[in-house]
Amino acid sequence: MRIFALAISIFALSACASSIMEGFLGQPVQAAMVKYGPPQNAFDMGDGRRAFQWEMKSSYTTPVNVRNSGNVQAYGNTAWWTQNTQISGGQTVTGRCLYTMYGRWSDETNSWILEGFEKPRLMCE
Numbered sequence: 001m002r003i004f005a006l007a008i009s010i011f012a013l014s015a016c017a018s019s020i021m022e023g024f025l026g027q028p029v030q031a032a033m034v035k036y037g038p039p040q041n042a043f044d045m046g047d048g049r050r051a052f053q054w055e056m057k058s059s060y061t062t063p064v065n066v067r068n069s070g071n072v073q074a075y076g077n078t079a080w081w082t083q084n085t086q087i088s089g090g091q092t093v094t095g096r097c098l099y100t101m102y103g104r105w106s107d108e109t110n111s112w113i114l115e116g117f118e119k120p121r122l123m124c125e
Contacts, residue, residue, distance in 0.1 A: 049115070052112070
C-alpha cells in the first residue's frame with residue numbers, strides 16, 4: 001500500500017517544475033530572473049543559444065525516533081530494571097537541483113528570449 005501511495009504522489013507531483021519552466025518559454029530571461037533571481041551560470045552553446053542555469057538547494061532533518069524497552073527482574077524484596085534505548089533519525093538530508101533554460105538573442109527585444117529547457121530529473125520535478 002505504501003508503494004502505491006508513493007507512486008500516486010510522484011505521479012501527482014510530476015511535471016511541476018517542467019510546467020513552471022514551460023510557462024517562461026517565449027519570454028525574456030528577465031521574466032524568470034524576476035521570479036527566481038539571477039541564474040548561477042550562463043554560457044553560450046555554440047549554436048546561437050545561451051544556457052541559463054538556476055540551482056535550488058534544499059535540506060531537511062528526519063524526525064528523531066526514540067524507542068525504549070526494558071525488563072524488570074524481581075529478587076525478593078528488590079527489583080532490577082534493565083533498559084535498552086534505541087535512537088534513530090535526526091539526519092540532515094540535502095538536495096540540489098539544477099534547472100537549465102535555453103535562450104536565443106533577439107535584436108527586436110534586445111534580450112535573450114527563452115525557447116527551451118532541459119527536463120529536470122525526477123527528484124527535482
